[in-house]
Amino acid sequence: MESKQPLLKVNNLKTYFFTDDGVVKAVDGVNFEVYPGETLGIVGESGCGKSVTSLSILRLLDEKGKIVDGEIIFEGKDLVKLDENKMREIRGNDIAMIFQEPMVALNPVYTVGDQIMEAIILHQKVHKDEARKIAIDMLRKVGIPEPEKRVDEYPHELSGGMRQRAMIAMALSCHPKLLIADEPTTALDVTIQAQILELMKQLQKDLDMAIIMITHDLGVIAEISDRVAVMYAGKMVEYTDVKRLFKNPKHPYTWALLNAIPRLDIEQERLFSIPGVVPDALHFPSGCKFHTRCEFATEKCRNEEPGLIEIEDGHFVACWNIEKLEAAKDRVEVGENK
Amino acid sequence: MLRDEIKKNTKKFFKNPTAVLGLFLLVFFIIIALFAPLIAPPKDPNNPYRIPIATWSLEPKPPSPEHPFGVIGQRDIFYGVIWGTRTAFRIGLIVAGISAIIGIIMGSLSGYFGGWIDEVLMRITDIFMSLPFLVAAMVLTTVLGKGLDKVMIAMIVFGWMGTARLIRGNILQVKEEQYVLAAKALGVRDSLIILKHVIPNTIFPVIVQVSMRMGSLVITAAALSFLGLGAEPGYADWGTLLSYSRNWLTQFDKAWFSIVYPGVAMVLFVLAWNLVGDALRDIFDPRLRG
Amino acid sequence: MNEIILEVKNLKKYFPIRAGVFRRIVAWVKAVDDVSFNINRGETLGLVGESGCGKTTVGMTILRLYEPTAGQVLYGNKDISKLRGKELREMRRKMQIIFQDPYSSLNPRMRIKNIIAEGIITHDIAKGREAEHMVAELLKRVGLSPDQMNRFPHEFSGGQRQRIGIARALAVNPELIVCDEAVSALDVSIQAQILNLLEDLQKDFNLTYIFISHALNVVKHISDRVAVMYLGKIVEIADKKELFSNPLHPYTKALMSAIPIPDPELKRERILLKGDVPSPINPPSGCRFHPRCPIADPKICSREEPELREVKPDHFVSCHLV
Amino acid sequence: MIAYIIRRLLLLPLILFGVTILIFGMLELLGPEKLVSAYIRGPEAEKVAGATQKIIEKYGLDKPLPVKYERWLGNVLKGDLGWSLVGKQPVLSAILSRFPYTLELALWAIIPVVFVGIWLGIISAVHHNKFLDHFLRVFAIIGWSFPDFVFGLFMILIFYTQLGWFPPGYLSFDMERVVTSSQFVNYTKMVTIDSILNLRFDVFLDALRHLIAPVITLAYLWWAYILRITRSSMLEVLRKEYIRTARAKGLSEDVVINKHARRNALIPVATVSGQMIIALLAGTVIIESVFNRPGLGRFVAMAATQLDYMSIIGGALFYSILLVLGNLIVDVSYALIDPRIRLQ
Amino acid sequence: KNPDTVIVATIGEADTLDPHFAYDTASGEVLFNTYDCLIQYKGESIKEFEPRISTAVPSVENGLIKDDGKTYVFPIRKGVKFHNGNDLTPEDVEYSFERGILFDPAGGPMWMIIEALFGEYTWEDVVMNHVKLRTGKDMAYSDLFAENGEPKPEYAKYLMEAYRDILDPAIEVEGDNVVFHLVRPFAPILYILAQGSSWSSILDKETCIEKGLWDGKADTWWKYHDLPKEESPLYAFENGSGPFKLVEWNREQQKVILERFDDYWNGPAKIKRAIIWGIDEFSTRKAMLEKGDVDVCYVPAQYLSQVEGMPGVTVKKGLPTVSITSLHFNWTVAEGSEYIGSGKLDGNGVPRDFFTDINVRKAFVHAFNYDAFIEDVLNGMGERVPSDLPTGFLGYNPDLPLYKFDLKAAKAALQQAWNGEVWTKGFKMSLLYNTGNEARQTAAEMLKYYIESLNPKFKIEVQGVQWPNYLSAYKRGLLPAFIIGWLADYPDPHNFIFTYYHSQGVYGGPQGEAYKEWARENLDALIEQAVQEIDPAKRQALYEEIQKIAIENYIGMPLYQPLAIRVQRDWLKGWYRNPMRPGEDFYAYWKEE
Ligand SMILES: Nc1ncnc2c1ncn2[C@@H]1O[C@H](COP(=O)(O)OP(=O)(O)OP(=O)(O)O)[C@@H](O)[C@H]1O
């Protein structure tokens, strides 16, 4: 992996919202890179800034949101500085995106086909009939039965799973190099989620694209990602490859999170619970953002913000008390594999 | 806390310059209405809404120290504008208030009970809505006979349907809210559920609606007066004052003060309510915020 | 432990679909179609299934928030569906519900105090000072500070609101609580808090839960027995350990395999189901699962409706091919 | 959808029946004494003593209610709405002959209202919270607060009294003569259309000159209204996920707004435009009176001031039929924009 | 502008073009220009006549008035053509009057001719008198008819007789003459027949029968009796012989367009086209006058200042009229009136018979500033008259005393009224006016102002109601006092004196039962005597006496006799003033810069 050049490199990204109530530091220093063909998972609880991160990459923030610092290097260009026209050429063409709610992410007054063809005509500069063919092809590829018929249907005529497939077809119609999937399966049933995840893996292989998979479901992360970034309150707290993360989490938050999920594969007497609530983005705590809920927190945590440091090769953690966690891991009985 | 909520909303309200302007105007008009007897002392305290005759001549007289806004139709415009403020408030508050109450009753019955009650009430609502408001008010006023009270009755009779529909829609929505189910599951009586859960959660849009209607009601009443169907001549009412100007329109020097003073009073009054209503809507109805 | 507290017999709930010129009923949503099970005092029955399969409807019908179309719900030995007026209200005291949505389940214009006290006052359990005292106790019990009882719901986070919902349910000393997706809307870290709380409360008050969720892992964690629903029917019901170690119905199997497990090294075989969940308006004939079933036998499955059979002690399955 | 329309069509007679009861009820509030004036009038007519009683008997004004209603409804169904004192004609023909004037005025007003209003609304939403937006908002709210007759008075004061540009009335004399001459074919009775069909552009321009002030007066308020609706609807739509999807595809802002956002934003606008057209037609009651234009509006206003009950009642009935049919049309067209409804 | 067209901007609009139904000036104006009458007023005079269709004006001297004033002979002009080209014959004249009398619509004008010929006020009364004579029974006209509208068989012949024996002989063709036979002398008859009286217009018999008017037969006339206005075929159609033809009556625009009749017997008119346009909004009318778009413009007195001095516009003021506006008292207010407060003399109302006390009437009469009213409100466009008889009429005497504005006298009278009770207890009543009539409104306000200034316990509420409601209220006797005007139907004192003072007069009734009784005792006989007197000098004396009685008894307060204003463009020539003419005489006009 190291041999390759990263496709996308995000450096110290800071995206703030300037609202009437104050400045929301939704993303406050995020670094990661995505290599061609790999899947980067971004995981974190609601409101931690996952979506804002992805929207920042495509520069689709609303007028209140500003990228205040950092760079987003895609194929050598800094997207933050790119002019709007150039950016538009990248959107949908080089980087595509799918959203959480397939119900509302499609325009209700145009047919699915229309909406897919739009991007094709725009980026591939083909004729309408040609575009339609491509669209039908695409729909078939994502496993929609009778694509010739479905192409002329309106979104509300499709089921949730179908719509998400159509969204995927739309995103992939121009063969992007990077697909950003923002919780693509959260709104779907598990059996459908399984279908979609399978489809995405398949398509990734076929098209050789990189994926940024955003989710709050650690199960999905485990299933699909190569590397994982864990976010908490606008910050990256841990960043490493998927196996290491699940086997040997180094950040107290990651660790607690893993133990808080009820699991199918192991018996748990009692769930580990993280006290308190996710802090409100307007009033982030000082120092380490997690210190209010962290059992290892010290005076230092309260006052100084830990940086993301590479504690071992390719494993980044932002915590002052890594050792304390190691010690505690033995104390806490998490349960055993069946 | 409620106080916090109020504080927050108040803060939001005061951040909006147009809302503040509206509130300022409104307060201004309220003060004028309250102190009308001091600002323009009535000649006949039993009948203060009748503008005293300033001169026998029908000719308009331009503003003078004695009649600061001039005289039209033998009446002192200043007096008419001042007491017209009271008239405007009376029309707006009474009509908007009573029709809102009727609307709330009809809407709640319809929305909460549903079924045939809903069907019947909604068809009745449809029927009343099948007449354009202005025309309907005009017809009923004509039938009832002239006079501001008749205009008000007419506007009430044809003015409740909007509220009824709004309330019904909201109730249908609130009825599905889980807290209503929860109350039901707790064994709370239907009547209490309406009173404690449903109405409080539907009433704010009605308040917004009422404040937005205030202005248009005053306009409609004035329009009827202007056409000669509303208040009788000599009544302290802006529309009536404006109707005097009709026949002097072609002469700028004789018409301008009779149009400008009551006209501006009216525009500002309506503007005040609309600004306040707009701001309230922004606060209470986040869907339309922006 | 084996006293049956609630018995559901052949429960059906159909919702009419009105359409056409005269708003006539043109079809029925068979949201719950012939469901039977029972619950013992003090146990937790998990109810899982995908969205739209009728879980909520079961819960609501049990509480008579919906009128059942057919069937019986016996509480103790009273048929709830026949109760009226005072008796019904009395019964409602014994059964409570906690909702999924922590936002819409609390009246935004009422203080926490009044929300929780509503049941206490309705059932004349206490009044005034005393009621307030009880509210304070309840708040403490669900892990909130009594100082907060004068606040409004929107001042609380999702997890806190869910606690308030729980306190409201507890206020009337219920015996049975239906938890409808009580933790689905919560973040993982909060979800764990609430699940733990529910478990503690169950122990302390000897509560019986019907725990409705689409998340198999959560159900597995909290339940004693689990019923799996598909399109308005129970397809499998068994003791938790039995069900998870030995699922018999192909749907149960598929469901289990579909759940992603947070362990990248665990490689499982996936049973991928075809297509979407069909609509409950015109459910497939025969076994409702047959169009998606990987092992369906075209001869019987599409024709005959399988019955819920006890294939092992206390393990019921409704499948022709088990 | 079709079922819905059919249902609406079936409800239509019911509603209209209700409307007749409502209207007849109002008529009956008068009592026979006052109704007499619907049959005779004028000081001269009163010179003959005993005429009142004769009229009451002749028209059966003292009969019991249901009998009167039946008779009245029977007449209404036959198209006999009584005699219009103001119109000097049977009420129905009085209404029908005046309606084209009003329709013409309303149509002319609708064009700027819809086009300009929607255009401004979109601009305002796109420039959300910028200067232009604030400006248009203020413009809108002032417009919404301006009573139409006051605005009309100002228009006359400025554009006729002072500047002499836009005269009140309907046509100037020479043109009037052209229109009434036998060479001029009145296809629609709407002079702006007829003049073009007759290739008389001088007439057209003259008609336009008379139309401008009332059209602006009528339109200004509704501009403001449509602007507001469009703006908030557009703002709501612009926050929708599918707009983000469209942007994520790399579409230009133009396409996003004009294709993806506008159509969705216009759906709620379509509903209010139905009400608006009705209100606009009703608004001519005042505008036509202020600008001294012939038409249904002024007819009704005159009928009301002169207590010509048959005409007001007939006018009200006519307006309500327009309204009911108008709403039906709006609902249908609504469905045409929104496939979610169309395909139900 | 428009050299051969005259455009008149006025208010209101013709009510009907059926001459026998039309009873308003707006209709009269159209009929005046499209039909001919037997005779016409001579120029500006309202006392002298000229021939028109009749080649001579009947007089005792020329022998055309015979039998002591009971027979009138009209020699009919030859060569007169109707607009459709038909010739006008004596039969047409006979038919016209007979049709009108048989038609006699309720509320129509035909009572004048019927009164002149038969001494009754409606044709139905004439018929019923006949039936009574023949059967001895007192019945209502409607009793003669069966359910299906046909006459009951037993009465059919009386109906036929009514025409054959009464009406037909009353108007007869004798050679080239038409002869009227009156049952008694009736002094005003020539006025009633003169041009300007639309009810005396000459119709074309042939066209009328074609159009479905009365077919001229004796046995079906009742089918054509009292038809609704709109059912008359002449409603919006004319085929007169007048100088102008009706081109269009555009009811949407309240516009009547007339065109010159080239075959007019007296030679074609000088202008080609005349338009009468109803524009209710004064401002609009004025603006059009200013721009020269209209030639004549109706201007209410209070807006006089707006047109005076307008370039290119002639304003003539102070023109005489034949109308009176006065306030009369109701001596017996009808029961249930809402306008007399409590109905008792308790300070919160007035008793129903409040005005029977002459002191009350006297006080009211003195509490009005007549001169200020005329000066300020009417801009001087009014004249004071001592009684309800306009100046210039027979019987008018400028030496009769005018009421004075005298608050002291008013106060004294009120202190005496009702044995002083009025003064100590106070009273309260309403004065109504019809909305839109600013003059009347101000009159009411003024009376209120001065009465209330006498004693703070006096309360008069001034209330505006719409015209029809006003009419109905005063006619039902609900108003304690009412302001009303009368416009002459014909310029004879009878038309005013009878109306205001006779117990059966139109305004007699609303003055209450007590007044009627009083009038029967004191005035009725005198009034009846006066109308039958042919000698003008004797009539003058009789009318003066009547007026004296009225003035002394404070029967009403004549507020003013309006003076008219003429506002027209300078370029319109040929105008002359005749107060009996209902509007413009386009035949006389031409235009010249
Ligand atoms: N348009 C916006 N205006 C103001 N604040 C915003 C806006 N969008 C997001 N935020 C804030 O930014 C923070 C991060 O939001 P984001 O949507 O990235 O969270 P997320 O991790 O995607 O959560 P979820 O799992 O709920 O989607 C939140 O606190 C949110 O309130």
Ligand SMILES: Nc1ncnc2c1ncn2[C@@H]1O[C@H](COP(=O)(O)OP(=O)(O)OP(=O)(O)O)[C@@H](O)[C@H]1O
């Ligand atoms: N009030 C209702 N009227 C009509 N249909 C209803 C109603 N409530 C539920 N349904 C339908 O009944 C079926 C079962 O609904 P239910 O809410 O019980 O499912 P669920 O299993 O709880 O789903 P979820 O996981 O989405 O909450 C669904 O198809 C739903 O659309």
Ligand SMILES: [Mg+2]
């Ligand atoms: Mg997100």
Ligand SMILES: [Mg+2]
């Ligand atoms: Mg559910």
